[in-house]
Amino acid sequence: xxxxxxxxxPKPLRSRFWERVALKDMTPAEWEALxxxxxxxxxxxxxxxxxxxxxxxxxxxxxxxxxxxxxxxYAIRKSIVPECVVLSPKGLGEVVYWMPASCAYxxxxxxxxxADWHPxxxxxxxxxxxAGMSVQGWTIPEFDVPxxxxxxxxxxxxx
Numbered sequence: 001x002x003x004x005x006x007x008x009x010p011k012p013l014r015s016r017f018w019e020r021v022a023l024k025d026m027t028p029a030e031w032e033a034l035x036x037x038x039x040x041x042x043x044x045x046x047x048x049x050x051x052x053x054x055x056x057x058x059x060x061x062x063x064x065x066x067x068x069x070x071x072x073x074y075a076i077r078k079s080i081v082p083e084c085v086v087l088s089p090k091g092l093g094e095v096v097y098w099m100p101a102s103c104a105y106x107x108x109x110x111x112x113x114x115a116d117w118h119p120x121x122x123x124x125x126x127x128x129x130x131a132g133m134s135v136q137g138w139t140i141p142e143f144d145v146p147x148x149x150x151x152x153x154x155x156x157x158x159x
Contacts, residue, residue, distance in 0.1 A: 039069030
């Protein structure tokens with residue numbers, strides 16, 4: 001029986017790494033684990049060219065699975081949706097302004113800890129949905145709404 005290669009066996013995450021490790025020093029697995037699975041970053045946004053204000057719409061990226069709040073083609077998303085932003089510690093400062101206030105990456109960037117509903121804190125991947133912090137079940141696919149009508153689908157509350 002063949003043993004699995006080292007590439008297929010993920011290394012365990014360091015205990016409560018988000019409290020002790022700078023974003024730039026996290027392993028790729030730790031960086032990915034910060035995503036709470038809310039799906040908010042996959043909502044299409046409108047940015048005012050004059051003020052820079054960013055507002056969210058209920059219109060989701062074509063790759064967002066509304067039931068799981070995960071990307072349907074995460075590994076190749078950039079080739080399917082060229083405008084998709086691939087988050088990295090190096091580029092986070094350039095995009096953090098449009099990320100939802102509840103986002104773990106933004107919270108840690110701003111010096112706030114993770115929310116108690118975050119799966120790394122709760123130990124439950126469903127806690128983000130149970131707390132009502134995800135977009136589960138209420139998005140509209142981007143191909144269903146013409147671009148000129150996106151303003152009709154703004155989200156009034158802060159995400």
